[in-house]
Amino acid sequence: MLLTELERFKDEDSGYNDISSSIVPDCKVQAEVIAKEDGVVAGLAEAAQVFEYFKVLSTTEFTDGSSIKRNDVLFVLDGGAQSILKAERLALNFLGRMSGIATMTRKYVEQAGNVRIACTRKTTPGFRKFEKKAVIAGGGDPHRFNLSDAVMIKDNHIAVLGLEKAVKKAKTMASFTQKIEVEVETVDDAVLAAGSGVDIIMFDNMTVDKIKESIKSISKKGLRGGIILEASGGISLENIDEYARCGVDVISAGALTHSSRWLDISMRIK
Amino acid sequence: MLLTELERFKDEDSGYNDISSSIVPDCKVQAEVIAKEDGVVAGLAEAAQVFEYFKVLSTTEFTDGSSIKRNDVLFVLDGGAQSILKAERLALNFLGRMSGIATMTRKYVEQAGNVRIACTRKTTPGFRKFEKKAVIAGGGDPHRFNLSDAVMIKDNHIAVLGLEKAVKKAKTMASFTQKIEVEVETVDDAVLAAGSGVDIIMFDNMTVDKIKESIKSISKKGLRGGIILEASGGISLENIDEYARCGVDVISAGALTHSSRWLDISMRIK
Amino acid sequence: MLLTELERFKDEDSGYNDISSSIVPDCKVQAEVIAKEDGVVAGLAEAAQVFEYFKVLSTTEFTDGSSIKRNDVLFVLDGGAQSILKAERLALNFLGRMSGIATMTRKYVEQAGNVRIACTRKTTPGFRKFEKKAVIAGGGDPHRFNLSDAVMIKDNHIAVLGLEKAVKKAKTMASFTQKIEVEVETVDDAVLAAGSGVDIIMFDNMTVDKIKESIKSISKKGLRGGIILEASGGISLENIDEYARCGVDVISAGALTHSSRWLDISMRIK
């Protein structure tokens, strides 16, 4: 994280005159960051950077993506009592939020077998890069970062322009370094898209049966090779098995970032 | 939100060259922001500001805190197709995240009767003010914003300094405009705290029975008046009823911000 | 101070191409920061941070709030001549402005006996936290930092809404962690305010006699306990004695920040 970002976050949590931390003497103490439940850890680098900013020495035996168990000591900390108290909440907020996402992502990944799990742009404003990074830590795929990465033709684009025209225009405008993805909602559109030369087709809110039918039609036309197929929309841990076996390459789920709760992690001064 | 914040968020989501939105002609279209499920809406002002930034006209019949039903039209939008597509995800991310928090807060509030529901500092770095605002929209209390607001003496402060010394020092250092709160974990400490002249006592991870016992002891000593009592730690929608009837004034729950999923809200161009 | 702030201040004072400092060879020299008059020092941490930024070693025997005498050596500096010259003015501007405020605050504090001296929001835009910190160094109370801290109902609020309605609304909207203060200009309003359940009453521009009368009326109604009383408006070192003995708990004075001149502090290379 940039130092300018860290300072913005620090300022948000500390304000101008932190009496709460100042009442303790700034004697050297040791503290531990402890997992209160099982999961997958993420945000270690961010937390370490926060500790370093406050001149607190931190050591960890884990790396982002490690499986952790309840009571695991994620960090051993050495530093002034005031500094540790000032750093505590900000470091834990990174760890809690990012590990929560990594933990849910890991569950999806484990259910999905060889199919790749991806997140979306449904992220907290200002915090996207950390949320995408947490998805990666959980074994997921960050998908495109923003609107200027891979070109993505969605329902609302098609509503305005039509699928074929939209793809054609995208191919003219996109850089040769970018992939073009198109969302489809019907079997017909899926076949149309496959024939139009896009790189990725996303089956948006389609049933497993409709997706299978689409893939069969695409394959029949010899268009399956060289196209990446993605399923999205309403896919949860309950129904992911079916989607994972229907022939797609990628399953994307907004839930990784918009429905994951934090992992419970806390700090205690010894 | 400050314009400088909005631009930072916009830049995060748009990047430098948004081809996806540019492929559609910038003709005037109408669009609707629609609730896909029941809940409590929040983030309307932020979404409206995003639309205004992109020169999209938005009108809404709701205000933050309104109960909304599936299929309710939260905004009617008029503007260029490109502009609406550029604004879409950022506006929805505010609405989804903030309404999710407001919706869960409302559930706590409804269960809690006359007891006030408050959130904590367990918030997404850089997004606290929006998350606190969403709690307020749901009928909750934002609690202190950061370390420089109300002084709060927590377990780790007491570990270093002891309760009485900590309170004494806090009273010397705090402004007369600030309240002083102390966390306690035992009945004895609760009574000690009540006698020390603090404004708020928080029962941290204590059972309902222990809290009742503490309140009884505090009252017996004639110290109940003028002190606000807060319960916190492991309180969820399952067990909130008990806590709400045990005699405290406030229940605080990190879950409002760290375990609420987004409310499902989407946009469709007509 | 945040590094981002320090760099903004540094850029303001240095510009892009500081020839004045560059003409001297960057040989190691020693320098001293010296008080040119008696007073109370503040801004030592800020000055030290400025020196550190320019890689100048600084040592001091003082802490913010120390009484200093003319010719006291506030800092001994070791570093490159160029670096010391680049740091000089910025470090001195912090020391001069902040020590000036601390010095005047100390005078008020000494006159006020047991009554607390507080500053206001009449501060230089962008420099409030340093000015409030200087007041604290002088022994004063920083009062609320900004509009989102303690709720304060002032003349203009009452002009629009009326005192009782304003207090009632504030009590509904304020967090349980916030205090509510109301400004009054008459004895009647003072009594009204005391009965309305606010935490702090400020006597705004009232004579000592009217304040005494108000306190007597409030006490007679048994409302004095649990309320903090503040006097403000036109209180200077000339008339502070009377106010300090009229029964209030706090005296606030904009003068601490808007009428204090700088303390004379300079630097000399040896």
Add this chain to the structure above:
Amino acid sequence: MLLTELERFKDEDSGYNDISSSIVPDCKVQAEVIAKEDGVVAGLAEAAQVFEYFKVLSTTEFTDGSSIKRNDVLFVLDGGAQSILKAERLALNFLGRMSGIATMTRKYVEQAGNVRIACTRKTTPGFRKFEKKAVIAGGGDPHRFNLSDAVMIKDNHIAVLGLEKAVKKAKTMASFTQKIEVEVETVDDAVLAAGSGVDIIMFDNMTVDKIKESIKSISKKGLRGGIILEASGGISLENIDEYARCGVDVISAGALTHSSRWLDISMRIK
């Protein structure tokens, strides 16, 4: 002022959740900004920009530098009551601080006759441009803005390098668009400086007699033409008359910015 600056100042004064202003209904009201004492006004453009940011209509009959009298209405304001309350303190802080500087500058200017009055770099960090602007409004000269403007060889430079070497080096390094100024503390150095080809000589902390002697010597050598002479150090309203008649072109005084109190200006909702 840049919008990014205004938002930084606004954020400092408002925080995230201004309940104090929110308790009043946002009905249209009229308000006035009123001078509570005589002086010279400055900061009108800044205040107007603050009002505009909050969508408050402001009109004024004054311009920066106007003489104002007690009870003069500096602005008539029309806008929502909440907006006016949110804007109030920030606008007044600009007006109070800047008018205070302009008022003191005007007093110096009036005493100085044809001699120019200039300020220094002794300014509040982050607020220099507004303080220099206030000096201009009062009829003063802003002197160089920062270290990268006119080259200035001061006591500490000379301590390291010697006067002649310093001037020589400065002439090599300075742009042809920059003036070179040198501080002297003795008659001998003054003559030396005049012969070295600098543009400006500043008599630093020299008595009126020593300055007169220096000027005589310089004139005798035929070096007076083309050199600007500046007196500085300990010049106040008490002794400025003498300095103003001793033959210098400019008198600079840190007091304009470091010892001027604010002008008393307030706002009242009608």
Add this chain to the structure above:
Amino acid sequence: MLLTELERFKDEDSGYNDISSSIVPDCKVQAEVIAKEDGVVAGLAEAAQVFEYFKVLSTTEFTDGSSIKRNDVLFVLDGGAQSILKAERLALNFLGRMSGIATMTRKYVEQAGNVRIACTRKTTPGFRKFEKKAVIAGGGDPHRFNLSDAVMIKDNHIAVLGLEKAVKKAKTMASFTQKIEVEVETVDDAVLAAGSGVDIIMFDNMTVDKIKESIKSISKKGLRGGIILEASGGISLENIDEYARCGVDVISAGALTHSSRWLDISMRIK
């Protein structure tokens, strides 16, 4: 461009007290932005935004990428004389720099026939998005924007890791939305790369003959389909013809941004 960017650029060019522009009366005048030579225009949106910031009305008949002739009027401006003078240099700096790049890009594009012309990351720090945009205006391809877009395995990566291992690792780490490109310097490596499943191969500093030989070998192995071939390194307007006919899909040239001079464009008040 973000408003925060525009203000940063404006502040750079204006400083705090622009006397040069202030000496003219702020009467309404008309002015014209005029091409002093033939070329391709770019930066019109940026210039228009600068004029709007200064409240200058601007109208243009051109769009980015238009061919322009000497004496063409690029903008007609209406506004205050001061405002136009303040805006002039910043607007012209955008137009001059961006049109220069667009003009040189157009020359490459015209020589290259069906082969796409792309730029690189050799851009002025802080100005990349405008330089890439200028390349697009000239008909070129912006290539990847930064290190987090398409994965690119370059000589220095291969030096550390070897080509095959590098590609393998990249395929594991890259998102399915990203393309993978690899630089090769020999025919053998080209074939190796083509067989490794990358999306783009860049012939780095290879002769036309070696490139032809590589393509022949790749085609013989049936690997030409689905791979984009890019030539780079020392390609200028002198030798581009050969490269454009050697069978590659893309030619990239750092020269578009690092060796293009500005187009001569100026402003004149009528």
Add this chain to the structure above:
Amino acid sequence: MLLTELERFKDEDSGYNDISSSIVPDCKVQAEVIAKEDGVVAGLAEAAQVFEYFKVLSTTEFTDGSSIKRNDVLFVLDGGAQSILKAERLALNFLGRMSGIATMTRKYVEQAGNVRIACTRKTTPGFRKFEKKAVIAGGGDPHRFNLSDAVMIKDNHIAVLGLEKAVKKAKTMASFTQKIEVEVETVDDAVLAAGSGVDIIMFDNMTVDKIKESIKSISKKGLRGGIILEASGGISLENIDEYARCGVDVISAGALTHSSRWLDISMRIK
């Protein structure tokens, strides 16, 4: 460069998830920054700061302004392979751009003999200070930095106000620390300007003959002393000899910044 600037530039070039650099193991390697052609180096401090930011040890035997030869090793680098790869492009972009300007400036300087060579405000938005610094490295003069430095009365000012009025007003408004420059296009205006008391006269787009004629007229009136004469407009390496011998003190050329190509500098891991 400020750290906040460096981070902005770094973020531009790296983005949020640099896979390209992450595929290599972060083993310690050595690398060299090498000149690919002869020239004058500039930007060494900036490059060194970039390397330091990425914790890469850098050593150089050159200083800004050194003449360098093809194959000279400008930096020896020691650090992690990933860190070196992340730092590479940003460091090279500073070196390439700044050395290109320094190299062209040196050519002008060598042709100009005793006449000073200056650049203009025709610089890349946001990068001016580095471009001016590069001109200085090449032996040139940075001219005024922005509109608030030396006052400059240009064609468009004169078009609105007339030369004499403009100079008069400028003299009233300018600080005594600022020089005043005026652009003239005719011999008559040159004489007029010389008599008006300005510090610098710039012959704008005038032929060598007309400049000589102007200087003769100015000298005849005894006004040559104390005025700096500058020639500007269409001066290139082809015709600079004539201008350098026509009697002016300074030649300014936008070409130094707007028409210099980068110097070819690259990095190679050993």
